[in-house]
Every structure is written in structure tokens, then in C-alpha cells.
Amino acid sequence: MPKAKHTKKSKTVAAPAAPKKTAAAPAAPVEAVSTLSDQFTQLLAQLTSLRSQLTAVTSQVRALQKRSDRELKAALKTKGKNRKSGNRQPSGFVKPTKISLEMRKVVIPGVASGEEPVSLKVNLGEIVGIAGVSGNGQTPLVEAIIGLRNIVSGDILLNNKIISDKDVSKRRKLGLTDIPEDRQRVGLALDASVLENSCVSQIENEKFSNGYFLKLRNIGEFAEQLLSDYDIRVGNIKAKVKTMSGGNKQKLVVARELNQKKPLVIVENPTWGVDIGAINKIHQELIGMRDMGHAILLVSNELEEIMALSDRIHVMANGQLSEPLSSAKVTANKLGELMLSHNEPSISKNQKHYS
Helix, strand or coil, X not given: CCCCCCCCCCCCCCCCCCCCCCCXXXXXXXXXXXXXXXXXXXXXXXXXXXHHHHHHHHHHHHHHHCCCHHHHHHHHHHHHHHHHCCCCCCCCCCCCCCEEEEEEEEECCCCCCCCCCEXXXXXXXXXXXXXXXXXXXXXXXXXXXXXXXXXXXXXXXXCCEECCCCCHHHHHHCCEEEECCCHHHHHCCCCCEHHHHHCHHHCCCCCCECCCCECHHHHHHHHHHHHHHCCCCCCCCCCEHHHCCHHHHHHHHHHHHHCCCCCEEEEECCCCCCCHHHHHHHHHHHHHHHHCCCEEEEEECCHHHHHHHCCEEXXXXXXXXXXXXXXXXXXXXXXXXXXXXXXXXXXXXXXXCCC
16 A cells, blocks of 8 residues: 655744833823923013012003193192191191100011011001002001911001910901991991991990890990991992992991090091992091101002002011101102002111101
8 A cells, every 4th residue: 555645744834023112111201391381480470470470560550641731630639628627737847756656577478588677667647558569568568467378477566565375356456447348248247237237346345234134225326326427328328238339338447436536546448349439438548647746557559549549658568678768759650669569668678768
């Protein structure tokens, strides 16, 4: 028999194994670009903020410069007449010397550093204005004075008594009152009545309470008197405050606080969002309080308001106070420059009471 042919079996060769994938190394250039992008975004936000501040200051300065010589003379004449009510003529002006509020090298968290503490004096019988673009430390400064913000170091004195360790209530009892900027959130209880809001800051007064019960008749008469004296327009004293217009709400706060006749009055943007009639009324009341010998610290973003009412002016920029300037000598341009400056010497370095 023929031999069977044996075919040679072919060997199957396995394909070479694919190389294992390794984790890709971090893309350093991508991270660098991302970091630069974040930095650019932050820088852009800072520039936008500075631009808005510059625009705000420039518009206020231009508004003042546009006033004609005739208008300016009329304003100065009116201011002179207002001073006459307190028998204080500009030509024979006697500088007040009795200090109501004094801040001695006060360091406020987030505002004033140990190298640049805040020092400030407000005398009885004068209005001291603090000008500045909103957000430069005005709110923390006021909060530190009235007791809503603790200080790191330094002393705050009210009528020669240290109040740095006192709470809000005790400071008010020692002679301080405050007209807050945010009347909606801080100054008023919107769901309460006009009657209730009229005496809320002096509810412990024996005229309004015997310690156990409110004297509603006295409170009602007091509320009616405020409405009459300040031309506050509302249906009746039982109406809820939230039904009032912005200007009437502000006049209610001003009336309630000024009526207490405290030695020191702190006023924050008193005419923000109110009509011209309310502005004139509020300004007249502040001047009247000054002429009666009260000390007034006026904090306002309105440069024209600061210049019209203040005897001395500080500018707050980047949490620092400038040296005090005489309102009779300082110009709108100078104040505008200081409002945009972050490098002016603080008052603590060169204390001057009058320029």
C-alpha cells in the first residue's frame, strides 16, 4: 500500500501584544494657561471695579463744576443764613473744642491695619463729613462706632467715656443715635405699624412704658407729632410701614432718631432715594441739630451733600481716612482725587483738627 502523505502542520504565530497604555502626563502648558486665565479674570474684575469708582467720582465732580457762579453764591448765602440760626457767623466763627466722639488709633477688622489705624474727632456743634466711594470701609467704620463690630485695638470715646467694650444699647444710653443707611432692613420693621416704629429705639423711656405695659396714648400722640413736624405722609399711625413711600420711610427714621436729642448723631446717606422736598427737610434738621450744639458724623456717597453740610471733611479710601479738610477751602477736584487715592496719609500720622 502506498504510504500516506503527511502534511506538515503550520505553526500559528501569535500577534505581538499591544503595548500597555500608560497614564498621560499632566499637561503643564494647559495648567499654566488656566492659571493665567484665572489671574486675568481677577485683574479684569478689579479694573471694572476701579472704572466704576472713577465714573462715580467723575460724575459727581462734574456735577459740582457745572453749577454756575450765581448758583454757588446762592448756595453759600443760604448756608450762611442757616448758620445764623445758631449765632455762628462765618467771619466770627468760633471753633468748637468740646469733643463728643473720639477714635484713638482704632484698628477695625478688615479695614484699618495696625500700621494705619483710624483716628477721628467730632466736636459738639459741628458736622464732620466722611466722603468716599461706597465700599471703601465706611460701613465697618460706622459699625465699630455704634457697637455692631468689635475692634482689634485702640479706644473709642463718647463724651470722654470709653465705649469700646459697650454694646449697642449701652452706647445709645450714653448719648449716641444712628440713622442707618439701610432703612428697609435695619432702620424699620416693615410689617409693624407707624406707631410701633416711632418709638422702637426708645421703648424704655418712661414716657412710653412703665416697664410692664406700653403707654399707647402717649406713643400715639408722639407718632402724630412726628408725622406733623416732618410732613410724613401716610394714611394713619396704625398703617404698616411697608405701605409708605421710600422718602416717607426715611423721614420717619430721621424724625425718630433726631427727636431723641442725643449729643452724637451718626448719619449714613440720609437722603438716598428720597425726593427733593424730603432732602431739604432732612438737611434743615441736621443743620438745626448742629446749631443747637449736637455733634454730627455724616457719612455720604453724595459729594455735593458732604460739601454743603460739613464743617470739616475726611475722605475714606481703601479703609483709610485722609486728614481733615476745611469745607470752606477744599475743592471738589481735591476731594475727587482723594476719593480715588489709596496712598494718602491717614489722619493718625498727621493729626489736624482744622485746615
